[in-house]
Each structure stands twice: as C-alpha cells, then as structure tokens.
Amino acid sequence: MASSGSSVETFARDLERVRGGLAGADSRWLTSMRRRAMEALAAGGFPTVRDEDWKYTSVLPVLRDTLEPVLPDESRLDAESLRSLLSNATGLGADATCIVFVDGNFRAPLSRIATGTGVRVSSLRDRLEASPADLEPWLGKYLPADARGFAALNTAFLDDGAVIEIVARAQIEKPIHVVYLATARERAWVAHPRDLIVAHEGCSAVVVEQYLGESGGKYLTNAATEISVGANAVLGHLRIQDEAQTAFHVARVEVEQAAGSTLVSHTFGFGAALSRTEIAVKLAGEEAECRLSGLYLGDGSRHLDHHLHVDHARPRTRSEQLYKGVLEDKSRGVFTGRVVVRAGAQKIKATQKNPSLLLGAGAVAETRPQLEIHADDVQCNHGATIGRLSEDALFYLLSRGIDAREARRILVAGFAAEVVEGVVPPSLRAAMTAAVAAQIATLGDRTVPGTVPGTGGAR
C-alpha cells in the first residue's frame, strides 16, 4: 500500500476507527477530553518552522509516512525477542520494579510490579477500565487537552501508559522503571504513551522512563508525561531516549512542583533520526527547586532538539539547567532554555549552561537562551559554549600510549561525565555511566540501515 503521509485528517480518521476500543471509552470526561484535543489539533495543526518554538526543527519528516495506530492485541515479536530487547534497558536489575510496554501497549508478563511498598504502579489502560474517575483530577491537569500539536495528538489518542503514585512521606530507594519497547513493524506506526507520576507530599523516589527501539524500526513515539511533585517531596526523573536510529521521538513532559519540593531531572538523547523533547516545569510553590540536566549524542544526520521551559511562578524558587551536546558527523543539536520569572516572584536563582562539543565537520549546534524576567530581585545567568576537542588534551592522552580513537572516546566521556554525576541512587548512576560510555563508543559508527526519511530537519 502506498504511503501517502500523515496529517491531521489521517489522524482524525484513525481516531474515529479506534476510539471505541480506547480505554475508558464510556467515560464522558475522557471522551470529552479526547475530543477537545482533536479539535485543538485540527484548529492549530502541527508546528512548522515558522513557529518560533520550532524554528530549527521541521516535523515534515515525521509526518512523511502514514503512521498507523497499533492495537493492543497486535504483537509482532515473540517473548524471547522482546526480552532480548528489554535487556538493553539501563539499570534494570533482576529485582527492579518495572512496567513494560510494547509498541505502546502494556505487557504484564514483561513487567515486575511490586505492591504494598509505598508505591502504586499500574497501567493507565487498566486504571481507566477499572475506575476512570480516580484519574479525572490528574489527567490533563498539567498538560491541558487544548495544548497544541503533538501534545494534543497524544491526548486525543490517550489510551495506555504508566501511572505511578508515590504515597506521602514514602521513601522509595529503588528506582521505578517505565520501559517502552518499540519494534520494527512492517508498516510505519505511531504510539502515544501517556505517563502520570504523582509524588505526594514529603515522599522521595526516582522514576526512570526509557524508550528503546528495535533496530530498523520506523515509527513515531509521541510521548507525554505529567508529573506532580508534592510539597517537600524529592523526585528523581530520568529519561532515556534510545529509539531506533530510523525512528522519530516527540515528547512533552509537564511538571508542577509544590512548595519546598525538589526535582532532579536527567534527560539522555541517544537515538532516533529526529527527536524533540520538551520539559516544562512550573515552580508553583515557594522554595521549590529543579535541576535539569541533559546529554544528547548525535551522529550521522540525526537531529536532536531539547526544549526546556522553567516557570518561576513563586518567590524563592531555584532552577538549574545543564544540557550538554556531543555532535558527530553532520548531526544537529538544538537547545532552547526558557526561564520565566513572574511578577512578584522575588529572590529567584536561575542558572543555565549549554556547552556543545562539535566532533563532526558538518555538525551544527543551535543554542537559544530565552530569559523573560518580570521581577527585580533575581539572580539569573546563562552560558553557552560551542567547542571542539582540545588538541592539548588529545596529545596528552596520545603521549601516554592511548590510541587516537580511544583518546577521543575518553575525552568525550569526560565531557559528558558532569551530566551523569547528579544521578541517584549510585547504582543507577553507575549503570548510566556505563550506558553513556557504550553510546559514546559507537558514536559515528552507527550506520543507519536503508534511507532515513529526510532527517536533519530544517536546513
């Protein structure tokens, strides 16, 4: 069947076709939310490079194929192959709590969900089937149904994902893993995973969301995650995008933090032909603090776009952004760091750093700090650097007998190390350090099978 591309119309048609089977189809609020989202998408369409926020990222390649929804009972890979794919997940020890999805659909046999430990982990679909009213106060609270573009598309198809609730004052030491496995199907497909993380007052936990793809897979992961960090809670959020090199990844993470809470966020952009990751944090209570770190590794003609938005809505809130890019070959990295300090939000501290390391002669780094400050007692600084590997450092390693290839790898890992440093707990940090090292070791060698549909975005 000839592929004629995806558009608002094809998605609307697909939604008509599948909506009877979506979770909680009988629930009026849910149906209404999906409908409003589809209307918002129809009204606003998908973003284009004329949209200031998408100036450097064209989504045309993403929509070039007809992306088909994957129904829950369609499974292509056998259990053994899926387990093999799952073994690529980072920090997933034999006894780790994990909820696993295949092509967007919850797979209980692959998951390991502990109960009665201060955490409740469940599939969104299960929850919406069992008692949708429980989630009504939360779903769409931070990511409204009428959000634009891909976020609206996610809500329109909202069906499955992970729901993680951490009980007030629970201290959860072991990370909770959410793993999305994407397989290489015959036809290009799309999933709209929707996660909800509610960290209640005074709790402490780490949630890892990872997106892994089978080599050669042609698909779009259109993810959305809503996160509530309750008063004085401490939440670690680690996000690993390691999609197939031929896939697309568009994600929106919306966080709201109550007073005295801390968010420690780490984002790793490893895979996909084109990815766009947006993280928006609203510091909605005094003394709330977020630390947003990220590392993106590009090679070939891949395109990685990270877009941060921190809203200092209340006084005495603090934010740190540290995003580092390593760009090999003709890859392109885009970083936008938006910081808004609202009127009356005094005694704010906000820092932003975006160093990029260009390895490839044709690699490009775009960096855009956007500071919008409506208060006067604000400490705010930002810095972006774009550099190449230091010849002095390289020679130092060579002079110790380390060959040029390994020397470069060591220097890149050294550049990346700062991002991984803040990962907790230490066992996860160690796993992440190893994962980053493994990614760096293959950087520039990851040949993409076949042709990638027009990667590189706006050129």
Place this chain on the structure above:
Amino acid sequence: MMLSIRNLHAEIEGKPILRGLSLEVGAGEVHAIMGPNGSGKSTLAQLLAGRDVYKVTQGEVLYDGRDLLAMPADERAREGVFLSFQYPVELPGIANSYFLKAAMNAKRRHHGRPELDAMDFLTVARAKMKLVGLSEELLHRSVNEGFSGGEKKRNEIFQMALLEPRLAILDETDSGLDIDALRTVAEGVNSLRSPERAMLLITHYQRLLDYVVPDRTHVLAGGRIVRSGGPELALEVEERGYKSMEEHNAPGA
C-alpha cells in the same frame, strides 16, 4: 645508542626553532639539557614525544635504530617514550585511575601482555604513589583538575613510574616546585634510574641537577647544542649565565 638525534631542524608555522641539533643518548644515561627561554627546549621535548604541530625540515631521530619521527605519538609511548609535561593537562570528568589504567593497558596490549583489571591496577598504583608522595585520593579525582602545581608534577613522575618508559623526557619538571616538592620529585626520578632507561632532563635552572646528577650536560641555544660537558657544566651555567655560552656558538654537540 638508544636515541640518536642528527642535525635536526624543525619549525612551527614557518618559524625555525631547532637548527641542526644533534645528540646521542645511551641506555642507562641521564642527560641534562639546559637552555634559556626560547632556545627550543620544549620544542625538542614535544617533538620527541610526537606533537605534530612541529614540522621537521631536516635531519633524523633514531630510537633504538628505528625512525622515531615516522611513528605516531601513541605508538612512541607504547614503545617506551615518555614525556613528563611542563604543563600537565587537566582532563575534567576523567578519573586519574581510569586514565592511567587505559594508558597501562594500551602499552600492555601492544606488548602482548594481559590487561590489568581494576584491582590489579590499584595494587600497582598504590605502591608507585608512595614513591612520589601522592595521596591515593588523587587517583579518584579528575586528571590534574584542581591539583596543586606540585601535585601535577608528582602525578607526571607517578605516571612515569607506572609506565616504566625506556626513554623518559622530563620537560621542566622542576619549575613551579617548592624545595620539598622538588626533593620528592627528584627522589622519584632517581629511584627510576636504571641501566635500561635513558633520561633527558630539560631544565632552565641548575637546581634540579643538585638532586638528580646527570651523566652529561648540554647547553641548548638558538636551536642547537652549543656546549656539552659533565655535571660541572651546570654549575658553570649557574655562575656565568647562558649569555657567554651562546657567544661560543660551538658546532652542534
């Protein structure tokens, strides 16, 4: 001869630095090369270690009879050439232990020996750190980052002890050291003297040579060696300065 430098001419960005330098160093010998600023000392050190910013326009360098200049820097190191840097490079984010283990294993692989694992490495490293009075904590810090001047230089000698070079070139290892650090470094260097190992001590001042007594001393000026002698030549330099020697303008070596 372990090292034979013959009529070496080299330039950087078209500017000649070495102009007909010749030098012979045998196994087990320690040679001091003294010279004023700009005489070409550091160029010689870096060039021997394989820094590719220098262009050799004439002459040759033989290391155990092999063409040293034809070997890339990393291969020279694996074949036993070691440079102690005048300005050791800081490598943020790279643990000293990781860096050193990578260097040791690169050399071991090259010589067909089994690689060291983390535990083996620690055992070896601990023993050698004592030699130069470095605390073990520095193993776990980023390479040279936040090290004091003395710690950086001692870290260089520590690396030399670990890598056990056949030809060690020490570029101004004494600069920036207080007297205690100088003594420690000198003791480290002396303990590494051996009949199989040659050393080239490159220095501006004579004071290192009070502690590490060379077999031969050379004065480098204007890109060539203008005087050669025994250890006493260093004292003469100290007394009379470089000026008088440059005027001799003796033929190389």
